[in-house]
Amino acid sequence: MRQIVLDTETTGLEPEQGHRIIEIGCVEMINRRLTGRTFHHYLNPERDIDPGAQEVHGLSREFLSDKPLFGDVADEFLEFVGDAELVIHNAPFDVGFLDAELTRLERDLPAMQVLCPVLDTLVLAREMHPGQRNSLDALCRRYQVDNSQRELHGALLDARILAEVYLAMTGGQAALSLGTERKSSAAGQPVDRRIDRKGLKLVVVRATDEELAAHEAALDRIEATGKGEPVWRNLER
Numbered sequence: 522m523r524q525i526v527l528d529t530e531t532t533g534l535e536p537e538q539g540h541r542i543i544e545i546g547c548v549e550m551i552n553r554r555l556t557g558r559t560f561h562h563y564l565n566p567e568r569d570i571d572p573g574a575q576e577v578h579g580l581s582r583e584f585l586s587d588k589p590l591f592g593d594v595a596d597e598f599l600e601f602v603g604d605a606e607l608v609i610h611n612a613p614f615d616v617g618f619l620d621a622e623l624t625r626l627e628r629d630l631p632a633m634q635v636l637c638p639v640l641d642t643l644v645l646a647r648e649m650h651p652g653q654r655n656s657l658d659a660l661c662r663r664y665q666v667d668n669s670q671r672e673l674h675g676a677l678l679d680a681r682i683l684a685e686v687y688l689a690m691t692g693g694q695a696a697l698s699l700g701t702e703r704k705s706s707a708a709g710q711p712v713d714r715r716i717d718r719k720g721l722k723l724v725v726v727r728a729t730d731e732e733l734a735a736h737e738a739a740l741d742r743i744e745a746t747g748k749g750e751p752v753w754r755n756l757e758r
């Protein structure tokens with residue numbers, strides 16, 4: 522399965538008010554593995570940038586003045602995402618801006634959700650963690666994804682971070698499976714291939730006499746409360 526993790530930066534919050542995309546960042550995953558292929562462009566919006574937006578991403582109109590227009594990279598972008606599922610955090614925002622840019626091209630192009638299926642990781646996070654904060658930064662903290670380089674928002678950096686968060690949210694990368702691989706049978710059903718334990722040396726760390734004594738003392742205190750015998754002593758019997 523081919524997926525493209527996508528993020529954009531913009532001149533403001535509302536494409537209906539003429540705000541434009543100024544950066545697109547995409548990273549490619551195939552079968553839940555990052556391939557190293559990316560799509561990344563800064564874009565000339567041909568308009569001013571809202572001060573609030575510039576505080577978020579740090580991109581100025583002066584910096585973007587010599588960058589290509591969206592129309593200059595549109596074909597390259599559509600080819601890159603064409604046969605993939607898009608993975609986006611708060612997808613309506615980015616998809617709305619992409620649709621607005623495609624409409625400006627006046628080429629009768631379909632909407633992004635017609636061109637590509639879209640998976641919204643914000644919706645997924647809210648289903649998994651109802652009532653909790655589910656911003657990208659909050660998810661990084663929850664899933665222990667390093668975002669220390671994210672002083673300012675950047676489309677390519679945020680897409681890379683989101684890819685790690687998405688993999689963690691949905692079960693982690695296959696590379697972290699400690700050698701267990703998922704294969705398919707002739708009928709197409711997944712089949713586990715077990716780890717070969719030949720030659721595997723497991724280190725057994727045994728409790729010290731002091732630790733055992735402390736454990737027994739803790740069990741004595743539990744038993745002294747009169748609420749019954751600790752379950753550990755039942756297990757020992």
